[in-house]
Amino acid sequence: MKFTLERVHYMPKDLKPGVLYVSEEFDIAIHLCACGCGSKVKTPLGPTEWLIEETKRGPTLRPSVGNWHQACRSHYNLDGGEIIWAKKWTPEQIASGRRLEEERRRAYYDALDRKHRGMLQSIWFWLKRLFRD
Ligand SMILES: [Zn+2]
Secondary structure, three states, X not given: OEOEEEEOOOOOOOOOOOEEEEEOOOOEXXXXXXXXXXXXXXXXXXXXXXXXXXXXXXXXXXXXXEOOOOOOOOEEXXXXXXXXXXXXXXXXXXXXXXXXXXXXXXXXXXXXXXXXXXXXXXXXXXXXXXXXX
């Protein structure tokens, strides 16, 4: 199945298979599971979530989509509009996938925090320099 990208403001009630609906306002993409089971797959977009890249061939979604909470448990990559099937996840992989996701988020917010502290520090050095003379 080829996927195409459709930009929307609000998500339509009836989703068409093979369409990746993207709402930039709400930072979310939704599509019907590529296996055909009819489940709606929501992928939040953002630096610690999923990223969408529009290519000439079709949309690319990163990282892979793992529908471990759906009955079908399908796992695939959407790459240039093409579905590339990946191995179904074992319960251990599901658990480590969740852990990785949390770590990724933590690392991101830690980095933001460090950047923030770094900024405060340079303001502090600047102030110190002002008062030194
Ligand atoms: Zn499915």
